[in-house]
Amino acid sequence: xxxxxxxxxxxxxxxxxxxxxxxxxxxxxxxxxxxxxxxxxxxxxxxxxxxxxxxxxxxxxxxxxxxxxxxxxxxxxxxxxxxxxxxxxxxxxxxxxxxxxxxxxxxxxxxxxxxxxxxxxxxxxxxxxxxxxxxxxxxxxxxxxxxxxxxxxxxxxxxxxxxxxxxxxxxxxxxxxxxxxxxxxxxxxxxxxxxxxxxxxxxxxxxxxxxxxxxxxxxxxxxxxxxxxxxxxxxxxxxxxxxxxxxxxxxxxxxxxxxxxxxxxxxxxxxxxxxxxxxxxxxxxxxxxxxxxxxxxxxxxxxxxxxxxxx
Amino acid sequence: xxxxxxxxxxxxxxxxxxxxxxxxxxxxxxxxxxxxxxxxxxxxxxxxxxxxxxxxxxxxxxxxxxxxxxxxxxxxxxxxxxxxxxxxxxxxxxxxxxxxxxxxxxxxxxxxxxxxxxxxxxxxxxxxxxxxxxxxxxxxxxxxxxxxxxxxxxxxxxxxxxxxxxxxxxxxxxxxxxxxxxxxxxxxxxxxxxxxxxxxxxxxxxxxxxxxxxxxxxxxxxxxxxxxxxxxxxxxxxxxxxxxxxxxxxxxxxxxxxxxxxxxxxxxxxxxxxx
Numbered sequence: 001x002x003x004x005x006x007x008x009x010x011x012x013x014x015x016x017x018x019x020x021x022x023x024x025x026x027x028x029x030x031x032x033x034x035x036x037x038x039x040x041x042x043x044x045x046x047x048x049x050x051x052x053x054x055x056x057x058x059x060x061x062x063x064x065x066x067x068x069x070x071x072x073x074x075x076x077x078x079x080x081x082x083x084x085x086x087x088x089x090x091x092x093x094x095x096x097x098x099x100x101x102x103x104x105x106x107x108x109x110x111x112x113x114x115x116x117x118x119x120x121x122x123x124x125x126x127x128x129x130x131x132x133x134x135x136x137x138x139x140x141x142x143x144x145x146x147x148x149x150x151x152x153x154x155x156x157x158x159x160x161x162x163x164x165x166x167x168x169x170x171x172x173x174x175x176x177x178x179x180x181x182x183x184x185x186x187x188x189x190x191x192x193x194x195x196x197x198x199x200x201x202x203x204x205x206x207x208x209x210x211x212x213x214x215x216x217x218x219x220x221x222x223x224x225x226x227x228x229x230x231x232x233x234x235x236x237x238x239x240x241x242x243x244x245x246x247x248x249x250x251x252x253x254x255x256x257x258x259x260x261x262x263x264x265x266x267x268x269x270x271x272x273x274x275x276x277x278x279x280x281x282x283x284x285x286x287x288x289x290x291x292x293x294x295x296x297x298x299x300x301x302x303x304x305x306x307x308x309x310x311x
Numbered sequence: 312x313x314x315x316x317x318x319x320x321x322x323x324x325x326x327x328x329x330x331x332x333x334x335x336x337x338x339x340x341x342x343x344x345x346x347x348x349x350x351x352x353x354x355x356x357x358x359x360x361x362x363x364x365x366x367x368x369x370x371x372x373x374x375x376x377x378x379x380x381x382x383x384x385x386x387x388x389x390x391x392x393x394x395x396x397x398x399x400x401x402x403x404x405x406x407x408x409x410x411x412x413x414x415x416x417x418x419x420x421x422x423x424x425x426x427x428x429x430x431x432x433x434x435x436x437x438x439x440x441x442x443x444x445x446x447x448x449x450x451x452x453x454x455x456x457x458x459x460x461x462x463x464x465x466x467x468x469x470x471x472x473x474x475x476x477x478x479x480x481x482x483x484x485x486x487x488x489x490x491x492x493x494x495x496x497x498x499x500x501x502x503x504x505x506x507x508x509x510x511x512x513x514x515x516x517x518x519x520x521x522x523x524x525x526x527x528x529x530x531x532x533x534x535x536x537x538x539x540x541x542x543x544x545x546x547x548x549x550x551x552x553x554x555x556x557x558x559x560x561x562x563x564x565x566x567x568x569x570x571x572x573x574x575x576x577x578x579x580x581x582x583x584x585x586x
Contacts, residue, residue, distance in 0.1 A: 018478065018481045018482050018485050018491075018494070019491070020491055020495075021491070025398055028390060028393070028394055028398075029394050029398055029400055031387075031390060032387070032390050032391045032393075032394040032395075033394075033402075033406070035387045035390070035391060036391060036406050036409070036410075038435065039413075039458060039459050039462055040406070040409045040410070040412050040413070040462075041409065042428055042434060042435065043412075043416075043421065043424045043425055043428060043459065044409070044412060044416075044424075046424045046427060046428050046433070046434060047420065047423075047424045050424070050427055089329070089330070089333045092325075092326040092329045092330055092333075093326070093330040093333075095322060095326045096322075096323060096326035096327045096330050097330075099318070099320050099323075100318060100320070100323050100327070101318075102323075102327065108330060108331070108334065110570075111334050111338055111339070112334070113570060114338060114342075114570075115338065116516070116570070117516060117520075117563075117566040117567055117569065117570040118520065118563060118566065119519065119520030119521075119522065119539075119540045119543075119559075119562055119563075119566070120520060120522055120523075120540075121520070121522045121540040121543050121544055121559075122345075122520070122540075122543065122559040122562060122563055123341070125345070125543060125547060125555055125556070125559050126341035126342060126344055126345045126559075127341055128547065128552070129341070129344040129345055129347075129348050129552065129556070130340060130341050130344035132552075134552060135344065136344050136347060157337070160337050161337050161338060161341065164334075164337055164338060180320060183320060184319055184320070187319055187320070187321075188319075193320075193321035193322055196320075196321075197322075215414075215415075218414075218415045221417070222415075222416070222417025222418070222419070222420070223417070224417060224418050224419040224522065224523030224526075225418075225520075225522035225523050225540065228522075228523075228544070229544065229547060241417075242417045242418075242419040242420070242523065243419075245417075245419050245420060245423060246419055246526065246527075249423060249527065257423055258423065258424075258427075261419070261420040261423050261424070264416070264417045264419075264420045265416060265420055267415075267417075268412060268415035268416040268417070268420075269415075271415040272408055272409070272411055272412060272415050273408075275408075275411060275415075276408045
């Protein structure tokens, strides 16, 4: 009925029939950016604006106060234990799931996903029921004088539980996509199992692994619900940074919780920067594998903008 | 099973053993503690604890606000993903990177900053509160916080699908005489629908368990702005473990049903990939 698109393609207005009206485009961009401003940009800027609302000196005093420093220390301690353990778990779980067929695989996958579906508060509750004084193991622990919940060990366990899926969830699809042909070749050529793992498997999934570790770390340092339930809420002892924010929020100084929150926001920004950098590197690696002869520099990433090459 | 005999890769026993042990210690043992505690409760008592008026009000708010937030994300998240994928404009990459901000930001900070943003002295509340829009310490505040935490799930689920859409199909539709509106609604929208649904479900599931941000923004008034995870914490703080367990079990069962439906949706969505 309308032959115009055929004539126009390739001439002065190439994609007019496959694009929205310019006015519609501007309107869509405006609405999307307004949404992004309200829900992304303003919350970010507001943290720093509020944190410095009482002046630099006040900010510096709050950030370096002994209770905040203790919270930083505990936050780091929790992450330093929980993240490596979940990374080792992620690697081994991905190896067993992506490389072998066995009965019960679906069950293990469901279990790995489960912490995503459990409210963090419920995760904390489960640990209280297990290790608390009324709990299943409570009496046994009490006899030995071991305190798990309402103390740092419980907070580490809660963080491990909540961040369990992150590394495994990134690595399993990456290793499945990679396939095991290269590893089998390495083994056939005489490499040991460890050599194959370190030199073949790990380099091929390194971006996925780093990505998972970064996300796991961000969540581990920022976890609130689960850790709040199993924390003893003792200032200077069992407060992580998010718990410190909560505590300061209920005190009289309105700038104080934002000063501590700004540290966590910086962590989030570093996480975002690392994540963006990783995606860029992975993208570059992928392009290099697909077209090794073409120069990489100067290439711009086009999402959906380029033509799809014929299959 | 026959495949396993020919698999020359080492480490099956070690990795499977470690995986099962780790999962048992970190996850299955605490889950069992919850199940054991739940089995001690009689049906009548469970019913009274899990479905009393205050609990019902909390579920209603949790699921209602989560549903509204996930719907907002399904609409505006889809729009944002579309705009980021298809149009060139200044700041596009910056906003694209910022989409993951709610995912990277600790939820406590999210609640803190959103509450201050929408309170009567905040940057947005200054304009909205005099016009009767209370974005903090209200049901709307709960919706705002849940929209914030769910946003990356909608956008990120959609982006790879948008990137892999075959532009040739759109060109074919245009060549065959379809207007842009018709191409969008009849060619692009059906292709995106499964991903939008998956994003909706992920965002919804994330919202149901959310606690950290809500503590700061909702005001936590029983029967009005008290979400189910908040009520669990209240019961715990009063050492009413039985009451907390009953609520937790109800919340968890619904979350698992959701998780199962996500997996079902993804299987359904994958059918379209091969065509």
